[in-house]
Amino acid sequence: MNCKQAETLVAAYADGEVDALRNYSIKKHLLGCGGCATSYQSMLELRARIRAEVPYFVASPALQARVRATIGAVRASVPPQSRPTGDRWRWLSGGVLAGCTASVFAWMLGTTVLAWRADEDFAVAAVATHVRATLGDHLIEVASSDRHTVKPWLSARLDYSPPVQDLANEGFTLIGGRLDYFERRPVATLVYRYRLHTIDVFVRPETSRAPTPELRAVRGFNVAHASGPSMDWLAVSDAEPAVLSAFVQRLAREDVSH
Amino acid sequence: MSDHTRFEELVLPHLNAAYNLARWLTRDVDDAEDVVQDACVRALKYASSLNGAGARAWFLTIVRHAFYDWCKRNRPAEIARDDGTAIETAVDPAAVDPEQAFLRNAESKALADAVAALPLAYREVLILRELEELSYKEIARIADIPIGTVMSRLARARGLLQRSPLLHAAN
Numbered sequence: 001m002n003c004k005q006a007e008t009l010v011a012a013y014a015d016g017e018v019d020a021l022r023n024y025s026i027k028k029h030l031l032g033c034g035g036c037a038t039s040y041q042s043m044l045e046l047r048a049r050i051r052a053e054v055p056y057f058v059a060s061p062a063l064q065a066r067v068r069a070t071i072g073a074v075r076a077s078v079p080p081q082s083r084p085t086g087d088r089w090r091w092l093s094g095g096v097l098a099g100c101t102a103s104v105f106a107w108m109l110g111t112t113v114l115a116w117r118a119d120e121d122f123a124v125a126a127v128a129t130h131v132r133a134t135l136g137d138h139l140i141e142v143a144s145s146d147r148h149t150v151k152p153w154l155s156a157r158l159d160y161s162p163p164v165q166d167l168a169n170e171g172f173t174l175i176g177g178r179l180d181y182f183e184r185r186p187v188a189t190l191v192y193r194y195r196l197h198t199i200d201v202f203v204r205p206e207t208s209r210a211p212t213p214e215l216r217a218v219r220g221f222n223v224a225h226a227s228g229p230s231m232d233w234l235a236v237s238d239a240e241p242a243v244l245s246a247f248v249q250r251l252a253r254e255d256v257s258h
Numbered sequence: 259m260s261d262h263t264r265f266e267e268l269v270l271p272h273l274n275a276a277y278n279l280a281r282w283l284t285r286d287v288d289d290a291e292d293v294v295q296d297a298c299v300r301a302l303k304y305a306s307s308l309n310g311a312g313a314r315a316w317f318l319t320i321v322r323h324a325f326y327d328w329c330k331r332n333r334p335a336e337i338a339r340d341d342g343t344a345i346e347t348a349v350d351p352a353a354v355d356p357e358q359a360f361l362r363n364a365e366s367k368a369l370a371d372a373v374a375a376l377p378l379a380y381r382e383v384l385i386l387r388e389l390e391e392l393s394y395k396e397i398a399r400i401a402d403i404p405i406g407t408v409m410s411r412l413a414r415a416r417g418l419l420q421r422s423p424l425l426h427a428a429n
Contacts, residue, residue: 008413011409011413011416012394012412012413017393017394017409042420043416046416046419046420047388047416050369050384050388050419051389053370054370054373054388056274056278056389057278057281057290058274058277058278059273059276059277059294060291062291063273063291063294063295064273067270067273067294067295067298070298070299071266071298071302128267131267131271134271135271219267219268219311219313220268220311220313220314220316238271238314239391
């Protein structure tokens with residue numbers, strides 16, 4: 001690879017968006033070429049500065065209210081579905097028939113996918129909880145970046161004591177904790193901030209269930225799972241999958257040492 | 259799931275992302291709110307086509323369309339000037355008053371100004387990459403351009419920032 005080729009690829013290389021083959025040749029080129037290595041370095045510096053200094057604008061409460069009002073108005077203006085009276089019985093009997101077919105079909109489908117659903121449910125419930133928490137004011141019940149405050153608060157309300165780690169020096173700042181309910185059991189939720197993302201981490205005592213997939217997307221949010229020696233860890237966020245996955249594995253790895 | 263529930267559960271959580279993009283595209287608080295408002299109405303209309311995965315990218319695509327339609331009505335000159343080809347200047351003349359930029363000494367303000375001053379085609383890919391942390395593939399889909407173009411525009415955007423007179427004025 002020559003400097004001209006490297007020049008166009010350096011930014012994509014810094015973004016981790018270059019395929020394996022070109023990744024190797026650009027790496028080799030950067031090792032041997034001082035000029036390109038310098039421009040790569042300044043590219044990284046610029047990226048760090050952009051992320052630190054360029055503001056991320058958030059919607060004002062006024063805009064949120066305005067959007068909700070508009071949506072409400074659109075909903076209200078949708079005309080109610082009315083049918084001529086003469087058609088009602090025909091429509092009703094059709095509905096009953098369709099209903100029966102649907103039930104039978106749902107039952108058949110239900111039995112086949114029941115096993116698969118079991119661990120699907122927790123991830124879906126976790127995402128729903130994350131969305132509710134970030135939308136409303138229930139995000140944090142104990143606000144503290146000190147794990148020695150968050151941990152006792154949670155332990156006092158649960159029959160287990162979740163390990164709490166502060167990884168602020170790795171970019172994951174602990175901002176607090178709260179209690180959530182899954183399968184009629186209280187669960188400890190740790191809330192972290194990573195850049196502009198909120199990460200909810202649900203911590204449960206290790207269960208003996210079938211292993212949950214390590215990483216998946218539910219409704220556009222990423223869900224990462226890891227099992228530690230004593231606890232089961234599930235993180236939900238809109239942060240990048242790779243970041244989230246590494247983070248939850250990091251938490252699980254050290255869950256007994258704290 | 260009804261379209262309203264779908265909208266509330268899948269789209270509304272990404273309102274900040276929508277506003278941030280609109281704010282950087284319009285460079286104005288009120289205009290950004292108008293664009294987001296319009297995008298929400300459109301998103302509600304098309305909510306049935308949303309399957310859950312990638313709701314944020316889906317919503318941002320709509321925001322971008324809403325912005326370009328708004329721009330055609332309100333600032334047609336900006337699109338004409340800004341077709342993304344062969345733009346050699348680092349500063350969009352409509353963006354900032356350079357005199358004022360000289361007066362500001364906060365470095366971080368200077369970088370934000372330099373981003374705001376980037377031509378539209380470069381600004382949008384930069385915001386989607388650096389602030390929304392989307393992949394090239396997602397950006398390509400949102401901006402409706404090939405991945406190679408995403409790559410070259412991003413490289414160009416960063417090059418323009420590094421050489422931006424606004425940035426050097428503050429240093």
